[in-house]
Amino acid sequence: MARHNRKLSFTTPMLVSFGGILLSFILIAIFITFTQRKDFLEDYHNINRNFTHNLAVNYTETLLRENDYILARAATFFSREDKLNETVNINPEEGLRLLMQLQTLMPTVSSISLADTEGNYLRAPEVLTDENSKAFDAKTRPWFVHQAKASTFSHYTNPHMDYFTHYPTVAIYKPVISPEGKLKGSVAFHLDLTSMSYTLRQMVAPVQGEFFVADRDGKVVLHPDTGALFKQYVSEKMMDKMTSGEGYVLDSESNVWYYYYSFTNPDWFVVYRVSDTMLMDLTRHETNIVSWGFALAAMMVVLFGLYLRHTSRTVLMNIINAIKTGDVNRAPRLEAMLSKAIELNKEREMAYVRQATIDALTGCKNRRAFDSDIAVLMNDHQPFTLALVDIDNFKSINDTWGHLSGDIVLRNVAREGIQVMQPRSVSLYRYGGEEFAVLFAGDHAKEAFTLLEQWRTIVEQRTWREENLVVTFSAGMKEWNMESLEQLIISADEALYRAKQQGKNRILPIPHL
Numbered sequence: 001m002a003r004h005n006r007k008l009s010f011t012t013p014m015l016v017s018f019g020g021i022l023l024s025f026i027l028i029a030i031f032i033t034f035t036q037r038k039d040f041l042e043d044y045h046n047i048n049r050n051f052t053h054n055l056a057v058n059y060t061e062t063l064l065r066e067n068d069y070i071l072a073r074a075a076t077f078f079s080r081e082d083k084l085n086e087t088v089n090i091n092p093e094e095g096l097r098l099l100m101q102l103q104t105l106m107p108t109v110s111s112i113s114l115a116d117t118e119g120n121y122l123r124a125p126e127v128l129t130d131e132n133s134k135a136f137d138a139k140t141r142p143w144f145v146h147q148a149k150a151s152t153f154s155h156y157t158n159p160h161m162d163y164f165t166h167y168p169t170v171a172i173y174k175p176v177i178s179p180e181g182k183l184k185g186s187v188a189f190h191l192d193l194t195s196m197s198y199t200l201r202q203m204v205a206p207v208q209g210e211f212f213v214a215d216r217d218g219k220v221v222l223h224p225d226t227g228a229l230f231k232q233y234v235s236e237k238m239m240d241k242m243t244s245g246e247g248y249v250l251d252s253e254s255n256v257w258y259y260y261y262s263f264t265n266p267d268w269f270v271v272y273r274v275s276d277t278m279l280m281d282l283t284r285h286e287t288n289i290v291s292w293g294f295a296l297a298a299m300m301v302v303l304f305g306l307y308l309r310h311t312s313r314t315v316l317m318n319i320i321n322a323i324k325t326g327d328v329n330r331a332p333r334l335e336a337m338l339s340k341a342i343e344l345n346k347e348r349e350m351a352y353v354r355q356a357t358i359d360a361l362t363g364c365k366n367r368r369a370f371d372s373d374i375a376v377l378m379n380d381h382q383p384f385t386l387a388l389v390d391i392d393n394f395k396s397i398n399d400t401w402g403h404l405s406g407d408i409v410l411r412n413v414a415r416e417g418i419q420v421m422q423p424r425s426v427s428l429y430r431y432g433g434e435e436f437a438v439l440f441a442g443d444h445a446k447e448a449f450t451l452l453e454q455w456r457t458i459v460e461q462r463t464w465r466e467e468n469l470v471v472t473f474s475a476g477m478k479e480w481n482m483e484s485l486e487q488l489i490i491s492a493d494e495a496l497y498r499a500k501q502q503g504k505n506r507i508l509p510i511p512h513l
Contacts, residue, residue, distance in 0.1 A: 021301065040283040047206045048259045048272055049248060055203065056246075056261035056270035060213055060222070063108055063196060064263070067172055067189055068154050069486075070106060074187050075174045076490065078114065084176050084184045088114055088122045099124035110169070110192035111162075115144060116185040127164055136163055143173035143188035151175065156266035159219060159230050162190060168230050169193065170221060170266075193222060193229055200224040207282065209274035214239075216267045234258065234271060242269060250276065359430040361407060362414035370429040370437055377441055378485065385445040387438040387452055388492045389417075389475045392504040394434035401466050409471055410434060413459055420455045448477060452507050460505060472505035 078084040087095030099112045103124055115121035121138040138144050142157040154174040162169045173188035201224040205211060213222035218234035238258060241249045246261040257279065259272040357369035365373075377384050391397075391413060398406040417428045417436065426444050431437040440448040452475050460472050476495025480488055499508040 037283050041279060044207065044279050044282060045248060045257075045259075048209070048257070048274060049246070051206050052211070052259040052261050052270055052272045053246060055211060055272070056263075059199060059203075060268075060270055061263070064266070067106060067108065067191070069489075070102070071154050071172055071174050071187065071189055072486065072490065073493070074102060075176050076494075078176045078187060079178050079184060084114065084116060088116055088120050088185070092122055095122050096124055096126055106189065108192055108196045109189045110165075110195075111190045113138070113141075113143060113171075113188040113190065114185065117147075117183055119144070123164075132164070141188075143171040143186060143190075145173065145175040145183070145186035147183055152177065153265070156268075159215065159221065172266075194226045197222045197224060197226050197229070205272065207274055208278055209272055211270070211272040214269050214271055216269075221268060234269075239269075362411055362430050363418060364414050364428045364430045364436065366430055367432060369427075370431065370439075373427060373429075373439060374485065377439065378480070381482075382441055383445055383480065384439055384441040385448040385477055385479045386488055386492050387440070387448060387475050387477045387507075388431065388489075388496045389436040389438065389452070389473050390496055390500070391434040392472045392474055392500075397469070397471070401469065405466055405469075406434075409464075409469075412462070413471065413473065416458045416462070417455045420451055420458070424451065426451065445479065449507060452477070456505070456507060474499035474504045475507040477507065477509060 078087065087098060095114070099114060099122065103109055103112050112124045113121060114123075115138040119137060119139040121136075127133050127136075139146075141163065142160055152175075154172055157171045157173065159168050159170055161167070169190050170193065171188045171190050173186050175186050176184040178184055200211070200222060203211070203224075212220050212224070212228065212233060214220050214234055216239065218232055218236060218239045219230050220228050220233050221230075223229060223233075235251075238249065238251055242258070242260045242262060244262075248257055248259040250257055255276045257274045257276055259274070261270040263269070357365055357372075359366040374384075374386070391409065394406065394409070397409055414428065414430065414436065417438075421428050421438065424444055424447075426441075427439050429437040429439070438448075438452070440451070444451075456473060456475070460470075462471065464471065474496060476492045476497070476499055478488060478492040478495060483491075495508045499506050502508070
């Protein structure tokens with residue numbers, strides 16, 4: 001009878017089944033917990049790498065590119081005719097005023113030096129004549145370009161002491177070379193590293209850590225704490241491990257992770273260092289949450305198993321009673337039915353993250369969109385024409401009618417341009433300030449001048465609310481002939497410069513018909 005009871009027993013198989021389910025659940029939970037810990041750590045690595053990348057591209061590279069662009073423009077300006085000699089030697093007072101106007105365009109530059117090949121120099125702000133300045137020899141400074149160093153590229157000096165201020169600085173310099181290839185001198189921007197570091201204070205890191213910019217020797221160039229400038233923050237051993245363009249390495253001695261992004265010119269690194277202990281604490285916290293979730297789920301499995309055992313015994317007892325009494329009307333029915341099928345046509349919500357590529361004031365695409373679109377055209381070797389458009393006398397408009405009217409002018413000039421360009425699928429960009437850029441790709445390159453002239457005529461003939469307000473613009477065009485982006489922009493900008501010189505309100509060069 002006992003054997004029959006064991007054969008008829010449903011309790012033992014049920015307990016064994018739930019025991020196997022519970023054991024499998026625990027093993028799976030342990031495996032998932034350890035796998036999740038590894039995934040969480042990798043996720044934090046990716047987050048920190050992305051933060052370092054964004055810090056490098058969206059902040060550091062932007063500053064360097066702006067300074068390099070203006071430096072190239074300045075070198076081109078002083079290479080024309082006898083402009084450098086006139087500025088430094090013939091009329092230094094006017095030259096000082098010119099350099100100060102240039103210096104005001106760059107808040108991250110503390111001073112500008114301009115020197116000819118003989119070592120005659122001009123510095124803005126002005127250097128007062130005293131014994132110290134008389135002993136100054138521009139030829140000995142790291143930013144002075146000798147014949148052997150003459151090239152078309154800009155260079156960055158190593159950290160050095162400024163001769164006049166006695167503060168550590170870094171200079172970006174470029175040789176001034178005439179169109180005939182003759183070295184005329186050099187122009188240098190002395191960077192205000194304290195001002196450049198200020199923006200870093202407003203940035204928030206994803207996890208607790210320290211971020212800064214260091215040179216190849218591991219010395220700090222930019223740091224939220226300006227007292228850390230030029231201090232050794234990364235060992236030479238760790239700098240040697242930073243061989244690729246970007247990545248992360250672990251310093252086993254200090255147990256610190258270094259996330260980095262490297263530049264080639266200058267030879268700087270954006271570094272974000274985070275303690276490995278901090279990352280372990282964060283991943284442990286995340287996995288603890290998962291572990292508690294599994295523990296709670298295991299408890300629920302046990303409780304539901306006990307409940308199922310109890311209800312099964314009750315159902316069997318009711319069946320036995322129905323057999324004994326013959327009262328089939330009281331026979332139990334299965335209460336646990338299959339749940340309703342999942343809705344087949346559930347509406348999906350797709351979350352689209354719209355990349356910020358539109359300038360809020362004008363409605364044009366912004367500079368970020370311009371950089372991306374022109375890079376695609378150049379990488380795909382697609383023919384296109386670049387036009388740079390600049391509103392004439394815009395500063396006078398702001399000074400006369402106020403900045404609010406200036407914004408209205410910008411918005412309406414852009415709107416007229418969009419109405420002309422958009423039907424042709426031509427993109428209009430706000431390049432900066434009162435300057436716009438237009439990319440005529442493919443077949444539209446042939447009608448670039450026509451569309452620009454149509455836009456220019458509409459703006460010229462427009463009636464404005466302000467009395468006596470007349471708005472015009474000048475433009476410079478350049479067809480891409482496989483040259484570099486920098487050279488293309490310089491060529492288009494030179495065409496714009498000639499349009500301004502020839503009386504404004506015109507487009508150059510005029511295409512050959």
